[in-house]
Amino acid sequence: MDLERSPLARPFPDIPQIDGVTLRIARARYKAWDRCDLTYVELCPGTAVAGVFTRSACASSEVDLGREQARLGRARALIVNAGNSNAFTGYRGREAVEQIMAQVASALDCDPSEVFVSSTGVIGVPLPKDKAQAGIEAALIAAPCGWEDAASAIGTTDTFTKGASASAMLAENRVELAGFIKGSGMIAPDMATMLGYVFTDAAVDPAFLQEMLSKANEATFSCITVDGDTSTSDTVLLFATGKAGNPALSSWDDDGADAFYAALLGICRELAHLVVRDGEGAQKFIEIAVTGAADAASARHVGLAIANSPLVKTAIAGGDANWGRVVMAVGKAGEPADRDRLSIGFGGTWAAKDGQPLADYDEAPVAKHLEGQDIRIDVDLGVGDGRATVWTCDLTHGYISINADYRS
Amino acid sequence: MDLERSPLARPFPDIPQIDGVTLRIARARYKAWDRCDLTYVELCPGTAVAGVFTRSACASSEVDLGREQARLGRARALIVNAGNSNAFTGYRGREAVEQIMAQVASALDCDPSEVFVSSTGVIGVPLPKDKAQAGIEAALIAAPCGWEDAASAIGTTDTFTKGASASAMLAENRVELAGFIKGSGMIAPDMATMLGYVFTDAAVDPAFLQEMLSKANEATFSCITVDGDTSTSDTVLLFATGKAGNPALSSWDDDGADAFYAALLGICRELAHLVVRDGEGAQKFIEIAVTGAADAASARHVGLAIANSPLVKTAIAGGDANWGRVVMAVGKAGEPADRDRLSIGFGGTWAAKDGQPLADYDEAPVAKHLEGQDIRIDVDLGVGDGRATVWTCDLTHGYISINADYRS
Known part of the structure; x- marks a missing residue:
């Protein structure tokens, strides 16, 4: 099967020779x-x-x-x-x-x-x-x-x-x-x-x-x-x-x-x-920054739980600032977290802080951010100083087409 | 949004009253x-x-x-x-x-x-x-x-x-x-x-x-x-x-x-x-029986790693007896397993035994089994007596449609 070039592709750079x-x-x-x-x-x-x-x-x-x-x-x-x-x-x-x-x-x-x-x-x-x-x-x-x-x-x-x-x-x-x-x-x-x-x-x-x-x-x-x-x-x-x-x-x-x-x-x-x-079917590149975790390993684990969540990945594919799914993914990671200290943001705008949706949360800049190709999710667990950043792509119909619809 | 009744639905049974x-x-x-x-x-x-x-x-x-x-x-x-x-x-x-x-x-x-x-x-x-x-x-x-x-x-x-x-x-x-x-x-x-x-x-x-x-x-x-x-x-x-x-x-x-x-x-x-x-977008009900694990907990963990693998779930959606993806999922589970003792079957037919594809593997009955709604995957790890059975559904375009295409 012929796959289309990823919309997130980068041109191959000029790379100098390495001696030896x-x-x-x-x-x-x-x-x-x-x-x-x-x-x-x-x-x-x-x-x-x-x-x-x-x-x-x-x-x-x-x-x-x-x-x-x-x-x-x-x-x-x-x-x-x-x-x-x-x-x-x-x-x-x-x-x-x-x-x-x-x-x-x-x-x-x-x-x-x-x-x-x-x-x-x-x-x-x-x-x-x-x-x-x-x-x-x-x-x-x-x-x-x-x-x-x-x-x-x-x-x-x-x-x-x-x-x-x-x-x-x-x-x-x-x-x-x-x-x-x-x-x-x-x-x-x-x-x-x-x-x-x-x-x-x-x-x-x-x-x-x-x-x-x-x-x-x-x-x-x-x-x-x-x-x-x-x-x-x-x-x-x-x-x-x-x-x-x-x-x-x-x-x-x-x-x-x-x-x-x-x-x-x-x-x-x-x-x-x-x-x-070049993730299969990827339309968006997602950076997830986790702060306030018990330690760096815990932060990475939480970040990967979010990055691997089909619900988070489909939400981003749909341009949906669904912080509830991020809460869910944090919860299932099994790492130290405090529901009532958890904060979640998209593209630099906090949607929820200290375990509750922000009263003056303005979804407009977030919706605009989610229309782009490069998505940023911030998660602060509020329990320590551990931090990590992880990267993933969204989950789209392209993934299903590549992996289910075609046969060898 | 109105969702269609799952093709795997069961009629509601007659249930007697419970005293109290x-x-x-x-x-x-x-x-x-x-x-x-x-x-x-x-x-x-x-x-x-x-x-x-x-x-x-x-x-x-x-x-x-x-x-x-x-x-x-x-x-x-x-x-x-x-x-x-x-x-x-x-x-x-x-x-x-x-x-x-x-x-x-x-x-x-x-x-x-x-x-x-x-x-x-x-x-x-x-x-x-x-x-x-x-x-x-x-x-x-x-x-x-x-x-x-x-x-x-x-x-x-x-x-x-x-x-x-x-x-x-x-x-x-x-x-x-x-x-x-x-x-x-x-x-x-x-x-x-x-x-x-x-x-x-x-x-x-x-x-x-x-x-x-x-x-x-x-x-x-x-x-x-x-x-x-x-x-x-x-x-x-x-x-x-x-x-x-x-x-x-x-x-x-x-x-x-x-x-x-x-x-x-x-x-x-x-x-x-x-x-x-009633899994979102489910078209097939999948039973995964794991035997030969170190213990029952290990067997369940391996079974859930297979059941949660997007690649296994999309393969079943596509009717593809892709035992390589099952190998991958076993490997990533992090449980005791021996690549050279691993056996994998679909619908009662072994596709691979002791770490290698079977020479006389007949894909016809397997292909027929995978056309049905009730799918069975057998995995023998060959390292112990632990066993467990887990259940999941396939991963289809319906899942993406439900979770990405619609907004509230």
Whole structure:
């Protein structure tokens, strides 16, 4: 099925090259299509890596292996297969991943544990080893390509190609960050997946790289939701080639660590937002800011309960400032909250304060705000200092059409 | 807006009278409508009561008070207001409930704590005290009515009236149970609510009555979901008048306790199913049986993760035996599961076993099963002996239409 480009799409930005990173793409033809569906990223020796992965109890072999590999902290290559997720395929799926790791490691003369593999697409069908092998052979000798081509090749049902960049000034060195991502919720007939990759020329020790990625993830990728459904393959990897020549960052006390983290946080947030902007059927981008919670984790939990509520999401789709549904979602989150201290606003206008509708509540500016594409919901729980911001999209007929009306 | 009667509706059954229970209805006109919207149930002196309530952190005053009253174990009356939920109304909402309790207690010469109040409908508007007072005055002198009239008067956006009955033979006595319920998910522009009431002429000690209701609730009302959104007012009350004259049941060892519990479980299950059958936009009734879980609670959690997954619900709406989405939902539940032992079936046919699609999987009988209205999904986790069954409905364009397209 052909999906229309999301009305919330962003143009692909200009992204500079990252020293130590070479991008190549090829046709493995995992499905009956004529497009590049295998992305090969070669990383210079000494590249550090960190990763965050789905918490699904039914994760794919790629995730199981990637989690182990990320602990070792070193990477020389990344292979992304699009069109077949290789999930729920038992030992045959694992064999296919191990074959890819061995093939690339042999070509680069590195350890197989330094070759990271991700797959996205149809589930229940073992990744065909012959197609993977031929695709990698082609990729190894392909001419290098740019960011947009690589970002496009990892896409499946995405309606636009997603990338972002950032830079930071460390003590003596300017470092660059670049990244791309795919994902748009979960697409019929098979689950889609969020796969994101960020590359930097900064030198960062692997353990600290992991610490920063885990922290940034908590405030970005872990704060978005399209439909509350979690893929078995979600993966974000961060590679640091060290080519910028800065003294390797190894703790928050190092000069430039804060600047680097700020840039990392920014690029992760932008990539996360792009996934929401391609949410299935999305017509509106929704930011939900929760304050006054018991702590930050509690605030995020409440925010995600609101963001995942079908009633809140349909209300926004209908342009309805239905704060009652927000109350309901706060209540069901199971976090500390006080009904009589709860305040709720839309687009900067409070609709209810301290557990009661405002007597002088003027719905006009709120109605106007809800006509727009970028919606803001403020929720103050009134019980503490915890705060978090989460992002989601609205729930529309488009979501049902994509997921129920079409068959494979 | 006028909603079409659910295609999954059941006709209202013949329900015998329960000795000690008198039903009356009246017009309080909580909204601008000409219908009975106040239900008054008078219970004979000595009636025992038990209750289960929403876990929402933003529960209504009715729920806060009802929870305290149920602990005392005695009831003389029930008032149900339809059209105004009195939720999120601060101290003024509480005053309205206390006024109702005082007014009925005065008429019956009982303690206010023996008067139970429920409200459902618009939120954020304090229940108008004058309308409640006049409505109760009318109800107190109204002629007794039958079950269907009472069940109809508590409805809000329900598309059909819901009731059930059961009986049990204790050692020497036959006892009757009758109940009615309202709820259909959450309806624009305000949350709907599940309110259920069961009445019996059996004599049961309040503490044991509560124990049995809590247990039955775990396997029935707590095992249904329409959209995963939880009302601030959900309430189920069980009243036992004792008029059957049996020696009061007070423990599981008593003769007839098991028979009574079986009847109670049956009527609670039937009432719970009726709510799902009126789920917003529902076209199919879905039963999800989870086996092989670590324990029963884990099985229920996995079952509800599947039942609440928009991707599973849309797949069933589209007649798509998409076991990959079931895998995804199992994975995200966060319960013990083993990807390589997981088995999934539809309508009695296994599609995947031990973590892999079945080689000889025949989709024909499954496709035929999915064309029907009553859908069965089997999931075996392969890690233990825990089991649970949950119920939900599909997610259709009707849900979006009801919740996004219409405004109040």
